Amino acid sequence: MILELDCGNSFIKWRVLESSEATVRAEGIAGSDSALIDSLVALPGLLLTRCRLVSVRALEETDKLIAALVAVFGVAVSCATSAREMSGVRNGYEDFQRLGMDRWLAMLGAFKLASGACLVLDFGTAATADFIGPDGGHLGGFICPGMPLMRNQLRTHTRKIRYDDAAAERALERLSPGRTTVEAVERGCTLMLRGFVLTQLELARGYWGEDFTVFLTGGDAELVRDAAPQARLIPDLVFVGLAMACPLS
Numbered sequence: 313m314i315l316e317l318d319c320g321n322s323f324i325k326w327r328v329l330e331s332s333e334a335t336v337r338a339e340g341i342a343g344s345d346s347a348l349i350d351s352l353v354a355l356p357g358l359l360l361t362r363c364r365l366v367s368v369r370a371l372e373e374t375d376k377l378i379a380a381l382v383a384v385f386g387v388a389v390s391c392a393t394s395a396r397e398m399s400g401v402r403n404g405y406e407d408f409q410r411l412g413m414d415r416w417l418a419m420l421g422a423f424k425l426a427s428g429a430c431l432v433l434d435f436g437t438a439a440t441a442d443f444i445g446p447d448g449g450h451l452g453g454f455i456c457p458g459m460p461l462m463r464n465q466l467r468t469h470t471r472k473i474r475y476d477d478a479a480a481e482r483a484l485e486r487l488s489p490g491r492t493t494v495e496a497v498e499r500g501c502t503l504m505l506r507g508f509v510l511t512q513l514e515l516a517r518g519y520w521g522e523d524f525t526v527f528l529t530g531g532d533a534e535l536v537r538d539a540a541p542q543a544r545l546i547p548d549l550v551f552v553g554l555a556m557a558c559p560l561s
C-alpha cells in the first residue's frame with residue numbers, strides 16, 4: 313500500500329492507495345503530525361510499502377514528519393521537489409524553487425487532465441490562481457488570503473466579531489446581506505472569494521477566449537463553485553500531480 317500526503321499550512325490531507333494505485337483504500341484530513349499517525353495506526357490491515365509526500369511547510373517541520381513516518385512504519389518516503397519543467401509544464405517563476413509545491417503539482421495534474429490551457433484555482437489557507445497556456449507555459453499566478461485567514465483576521469483585529477463554527481456553517485445556507493455578525497462576515501468573505509474567481513476567469517478569457525479549462529480544488533472549493541459553473545471540481549488535484557512528480561518504480 314502507498315501512503316500519499318499533502319502537507320498544507322493548516323492541515324495534512326492523506327490517503328492510502330492499494331499498491332496497484334488503482335483504488336483508494338482510506339483517506340482523511342489531520343490537524344497535526346501525531347493526529348495523522350494515530351489515524352494511520354488505527355487502520356486495520358495497513359501495510360505500507362511506499363510513501364510520497366508534498367509539503368509547503370518549513371524544511372525542518374517536513375523532515376520531522378518524515379522521520380516519524382520512517383520510525384513508525386519503516387517506509388521509504390519520496391518528497392516532491394521543484395522543477396523548471398515537468399510533464400510538459402514550464403514553471404513561470406523567476407526563481408522556480410520559490411513557487412509553492414502544492415501549486416506546481418496542481419498545475420501538473422490540471423495540464424495532464426486538460427491537455428490545453430488551464431486556470432487552476434485552489435482554496436485552502438490561501439487562495440491561489442495559476443495560469444497555464446496551451447503550450448504548457450506557466451504565465452504565473454496570484455496568492456490571496458483564503459477563507460480561514462480572512463475570517464481569523466477579522467476575529468483577531470476586531471473586538472466584537474466572535475462566533476462559533478456551527479453558526480458559521482448555518483450562515484452560509486444563503487448569501488443575502490447578513491442580519492447577524494456571523495452572517496455578515498461569513499457571507500462577506502465568501503463573496504470576496506467569488507469575486508476573486510470572477511476576476512481570474514475574466515483574465516483567462518483575455519488570454520485564451522473560451523478555450524481553457526478551469527479547475528477548482530482545496531478544502532473551500534465548494535464555497536465558490538457557483539461562481540464558476542463550468543469548472544471541474546477536482547478535490548485531489550494535488551495528488552494527481554504528486555503521482556506524476558514522484559513515480560514509484
Ligand SMILES: Nc1ncnc2c1ncn2[C@@H]1O[C@H](COP(=O)(O)OP(=O)(O)OP(=O)(O)O)[C@@H](O)[C@H]1O
Nearest residue numbers: 320321322323341435436437438459460530531532
Ligand atoms: N474535513 C475538513 N477538515 C478540515 N477542513 C476542511 C474540511 N473540509 C473542508 N475544509 C475546509 O478546508 C479549508 C482548508 O483547506 P485545505 O485543507 O485545502 O488547505 P490547508 O491545508 O489549510 O492549506 P493549504 O492552502 O496550505 O493547502 C478550511 O477552511 C476548511 O473550511
Ligand SMILES: CC(C)(CO)[C@@H](O)C(=O)NCCC(=O)O
Nearest residue numbers: 368410411412413414415438455
Ligand atoms: C501560497 C501557498 C501558501 C498555498 O498553499 C503555498 O503554495 C506557498 O507557500 N507558496 C510559496 C510562495 C509562492 O508560491 O510564491
Ligand SMILES: [K+]
Nearest residue numbers: 320414434436
Ligand atoms: K493547497
